[in-house]
Amino acid sequence: MKSRTIDLIAPSGYPNDPAAVERGIGRLKAQGHKLENVDATRRRFQRFGGTDSERAADLNRLANPSRRLPDVVLAVRGGYGASRILHGLDYDGLRDRLRDQPVALVGHSDFTAIQCALFAQAGVKTFGGPMFAGDFGAEHLSIFTMTHFWQAISHPTLTVTSHEPQHQSVDVSGMLWGGNLAILASLVGTPYLPPVEGGILFIEDVNEHPFRIERMIYQLHQSGVLGRQQAIVMGEFSGGRLSEYDNGYSLDAMIDQVRAVTGIPVVTGLQFGHVDNLLTLPFGASAHLVSNERGFKLTMSDYPHLV
Template sequence: MPKRLDIRLIAPSGYVSDRAACLRGIERLQAAGHTLHGLDVVERVHLRFAGTDAERLDDINRLADPAQPLPDVAMAICGGFGANVLLGDIDYAGLAARFHDAACRFVGHGDFTAIQCALYAKAGIASLHGPMLVQDFGGTYLRESTWRQFWQALDDPRIDMSWACLEPQPDLLVEGTLWGGNLSSLCSLLGTPYLPRIHDGLLYIEETGEQAYKIERMLYELKLSGVLDGQRAILVGGMGGQRVSEYDNGYDIDHALERFRRVCGVPMLRGLVFGHGPDKWTLPFGSPGVLEVVGGTATLSALSRPYAPVKAAAPLPL
């Protein structure tokens, strides 16, 4: 059983559209003994956002205020759109100062990827790519594996995960910095100071609801912009929600990924479950990791703590 934590809810993107799921998520976390702060954010609605730009920005910047106690976890309630709007006004210096020796962890995925990238690029703050309040903890059926693995990432200094590669994969042993998230969000930051310049990366990507050709196009954006030049491997997570039209002539997400895998110049692995979808591993963003493939089985070992400053973390042994 995880220790009891202070969890602050933050809403940098869309508003809560599924009230029942939101209430289930709150009740489950409270029933597990955790204290939730910021419950007011689940009530905010402004256009398609969880509040005005100023309100959503304050969810992040209040964590830089030394007069406010830091929680153990700052959890995004849901994704959507809206995080990019905030990036230019986040108090990176204030957050860096507070998080230097703090154990507070940001967690989220989807649109929250933009916030995670910016925090790492501008303030050296690592985070967790993991479950959110509404669609994960508030799901009709709470996935035991998602729940267990999330608390493991919070409690244990190191996490290990293994999976069967979906395609034939030569044996591999590489180490690097784990980072990534939602593919659309990553591409939206190309050419900006908010996309981390990581030259030893273990890049993980996921997406939902985008057509296969759009995913292939976004992958080429990463390649043609030079982002992949610094990556030692690409881990592909959930890629659901595509529709195949008559015009596609059978071209689907499997074709798109296989076509790109042949030209990307970086080992590209599928099979690890993360991102959108009910089952997901919680992955560190900005922590060192080791990826090994032997006989078609991949193993990823990563430091899940400390989260800041990431440069102080000891390397994992190969």
Template sequence: MSHAPHHAASGIYLISPSGAVADPKRVELACARLTKLGFKTAVDRAALAVHERFAGTDRQRLAGIARALKQKLPIVMATRGGYGLGRLLPFIDWQAVADSGKIFIGHSDFTVFHLALLARTGASSFAGPTAVFDFGSPTMDDLTADLFAESMRGELEILSFETTDADAVDARGILWGGNLAMVCSLVGTPYLPKVKGGILFLEDVCEHPFRVERMLTQLWQAGVLQRQKAIVLGHFSDYRLASHDNGFDMPSVVRWLRASVKVPVVTGLPFGHVKMKATLPVGRKVGIATEKGMAHLVLEEHF
């Protein structure tokens, strides 16, 4: 089962299934910007709730997800990531989520929602901007907004991006992945999709390269990485190196990844905890091809 975007997908319902929203004005700003893009918006009544570091208690956040399935707007967007969705996974009716036909979008902690939905039902969703981090930021990246709108309306067929370090590849497979730490958190659970011959995309934030390598090692030794046709790396941002790293940095990790896993690796995907990010269909079959200095993700094609 897959959820294809609809040309009539012109309304967005905002929920907060993870961390608490620190500044409600950023949600207001997000709604204003989404309205200018042509989307009606509605905010769940518990979206601004606060309980400890979370956007409400577990029960409140689960109720917000349930309300999102019943309301009329076709797109459901997370206000933000943070932490908290993982502890809700066993209590979500995944078949009801799939049967709702809603288009879910978010990133960061929302990665576990994407992957659990795919694992439990085969339904697709979208990794992309959130209300607070993207549409509610003081300055909005125009290309992020345009790519989001085109994706929601089914108008984005090919995503091309520059890459300075890509292996030769021309493959088709299920696109899946997201935040690396969140992907690793699902290993050994029923919420990690068993994708063979897929195209795995990964990103992370505030993780030193050795921690990135450690998480990649876990996915490799769990048998996940070597089952893919390609590994596509987005941004690994906001980390600090130490003097004793002695030159060890993300390029070292990528070299190790290639040598160990022997699956084509493509870098430069415009996705991660950065202002400019693409909107990517998680759980749908896509194509990927590289040429000198460029990579192309074919998002809409008759396979």
């Protein structure tokens, strides 16, 4: 594996497991990578990985023309807090330095807010993928996650397949974008949600009941966001629990309702979200999605990759 410079940023929460931080540092250094801004893993302010200004500065450092760009910019963890710093980012400077450059900005969950804002305000493409503490510092490292991560950010094209049978036949092309559903819904009506036309929207979330998932999807639908998309690709919605009161209202029933109300194809089984074995997906890539009773195939291109 080629040695890379990896810049750590903490736009959201602080890592609550110091051992995970040390494991992540040890593993990446053992592979020959150079880590920058490690202090971001040790900052704390209330429940955040530093004050709002400190966390915004992690990203704004990338706009400094006198500083050499890293190969990878890796979010320490998710949680909450990215929305608080969106107004403080130097979008003009970040556009000038990062747009179409071979730099991989990577994270998921709360990092979705950063991804959306960078694309909406600066046209910067990023990656939904593993984070430093929870994934690189996991007690049991996922070989699947690590292999797919390095493959995704190092090649100009990427293909993801699933053998999960699909209820609808789909053959569409468009921009791939999305991420955490709660974050996407929270950005509706703000200048930080990109106005994507003809896109392929992927979504995921954690610890959310199907009715809460449906409510957030309805928000995207009723605000007009879904009506501009070619398809929805459902990632993992882990941690949600049903009760006796649900009386048959399951995740599958919710998806059927979304299909009926929106009229948009919904593809299921994308291995992305709060799971151990995680895909890495380029936010802003050109994508082609084909699905049928045998599964689906998602092909991506036109995104920054390491050289």
